[in-house]
Amino acid sequence: MDFSQQLSQYLLSGLATGAIYALIGLGFAIIYNSTGIINFAQGEFVMLGGMFGVYFYTVHQFPLVAALLLAVLCAAASGVAFERLAIRPMRRAPPLGLVIITIGGSILVRGIAMLVWGKDTHALPGFSGDEPIILSGATLLPQHLWIFALTVLLIIANKLFFQYTITGKALRACAVNQRAAGLVGIDVRRMVMFSFLLASGMGALAGIIVAPLTMTSYDVGIMLGLKGFCAAIIGGMSNGIGTVLGGLLLGVLEALGAGLISSGYKDAVTFIILLLILFLRPQGLFSRGESERV
Amino acid sequence: MRRELIKFALFAAVVLVIPATIKGGYLLNVLVFVGINTMLAVGLNLLLGFAGQISLGQAAFYGLGAYLSGILTATYGWNPWTAMAVAAIAVGILAFVIGFPILKLKGHYLAMATLGFGIIIYIVFNEYVDVTGGPSGFSGVPGLSLGDLHFDSDLKSYYLIWTMALLVMLLAVNLTQSRIGRALRAIHDSEVAARVLGVNARLLKVQVFTCSAIISGLAGSLYAHTVTFISPSTFGFHFSVELLTMVIIGGLGSIYGSCLGAALLTLLPEFLRTFQDYDIVVYGLLLIIMTMFLPGGLVQGFELLWMGMRRLRPGRAGRNA
């Protein structure tokens, strides 16, 4: 395999994982924009998606689509439960309290997953088999195509939702100014709950479609969550194209780092990027203007 | 101020007498770790409870202290005490340097950044195999000794570690009652108002971050020389969360509370076998429940209980009369 082939291989697998990070990052952005909270537990809902996926698809042999839907529903329901039980009662808490609550929630969800499903790593078979496809020298699994297709679909749906539906517009209004949104009759509390539903659902889907490639276990949430956060930070916490680009960029850089430097340090690459961006451009790579994030 | 001193003297006396009252060598061994965790929790509490700045990277400083001490002594043959001092200074310098950019961040962003930093260090412990021994660990760290006194038994280690832990606690208590402690609490309450009064919030935050990192580094060195074997899994994200839980349980801003939290979270898993399987569930629940219902931690809970009982007492006397 010559170098350019190798490069296209890295690029393809990088884009696939990047798509996953983008979906997770969008979840971060949605919740941040409606509540001002960075939901530390976001990664755990990604994990839940994967685990529920394994549970319904492999253990209970549900048909694929049903398993997908059920898993996303279950994870989204956990997201809503988390909002109702932990976030909503703490609305007036000092910021530090909220940070600790979300960390606690993240650990709790992970712990419960460990109790229910054990500490083993679970594999999910590829949705359309594991027969590799050769594409201009690079090997591609059918699962990669699933990831690309579903991600594109989801991003378009997301865009349409925020642009054209009344709920989407209400969510955007909350992001701009919660008080004003409340004054014009938007039920802000329902919108917050809705944003948790949306974010955990999206995260869960990401967790399911990536599971056939990377396997899944109770503790994958933290890494996936952090990487999704990194994508959202690169995108400046926008729930739009910025975060998607951020995710893809991160995925590609990570794949290149793993391939050209060392696979052991590939996660370190991500976190160095995360720190650099937080230090130097906390407003994201693609946005101009000052940010209040620092 | 005098009352604080008496309180501390009483506490120290209890700590020093404990070994005489217990027989089991195993319990003593666990109490050594309570001492180390107390240092770590006090260090985090200075940052979290007083200055109001979160860190999920404490385990990294702890690990750096342990690995630097271990490598300098086992690989390069340094004297353990010199290695300990050098490790503490190195950890302090690192914390000071990254402190400036990292503490510009607030709240969740600070949590994420310190977590990211912690994971980078954790990856280095695992991957820099030639130096750290990688995931299988690093062994052969020499024990500590003072002249002919070798700290090779649990009892001797107990006194060594608790002397250090008590010293750290005393210094921390003093610090929190001084102008520095007041300024830190002021930053926590209202950073703008503190800055308007001339408090250099940015520098102070970095300084207290450095302080807590040095304490963690020292604890790491002590750990390495006491256990003589170190491996990356001790210094991961899980442990940073455990430390956070210790501080929250004990009470934000209470030095003695941190000791209580460290004792609870170190002793419980040892004596409740089932606890080990549920540990992260318990940590998660504790973090949420304490923050919601008892943000001042157990120490505040005791105070409330005490005041409640005092209020009840005259009532009961009245009934009897």
Add this chain to the structure above:
Amino acid sequence: MLDIHGITCVFGGLTALDDVSFSARSGEITGVIGPNGAGKTTLLNIITGIYTRTAGRITLDGRDISGLPPERLTRLGLVRTFQNIELFGKMSVLENVMVGLHTRSRSGFLACACKLPHHLREERRIREQALELLEFVGIVDLAGTAAANLPFGKGRLLEIARALAVQPRIMLMDEPAAGLNSRETWQLGDLIRKIRETGVTVVLVEHDMELVMDICDAIVVLNLGKKLAEGTPRQIQENPEVIAAYLGDE
């Protein structure tokens, strides 16, 4: 002493301040008044480095201080109080003032942690100074109370004591009479005069016309982000433009 040169501040499309200039003379009380939305608090936030200005310059004794962060300004002798008082609620009244003395003490981490003798002396000194300041504003009897438990009026006095603790040469007060009853306002007026007598220059941003007319040596009137008039209380009272701004154009 404090000179404001052509300060302009634009938020998005809104011009909050438009080319405002005036001076506060040393040893005087300068009042800044104006109807709601005139830009008074914005001006104060710009002077104290909390907002950034779009154009203009601020000098203190001829030295350019525009855009300096608040802690630097304090070290140069400029301090402010807040409209909705910003006390350190969990700390005692005495400790609040002792934080104000932070810049007047210099023990480092090590000295504090080890209780070195010079630190203990310093600690005693700032405790005494803090008590004197509480005496000065008249709330020394509340020294041990948690600041969060103070009634609003006393909280305001504490904030003033705390600001005086940094030994400022000039003190900017943001609506100190807001939320006070008439008796408290009257006492506040006396206190501000007393502060001037100790040699501190005061800039008073205020709504309460009676208080301003009573104690100020000079007054600046802002309206809709522009300077409308400047002069002694008597001149201002007789200025037709000011009267029109307050009563509305007929």
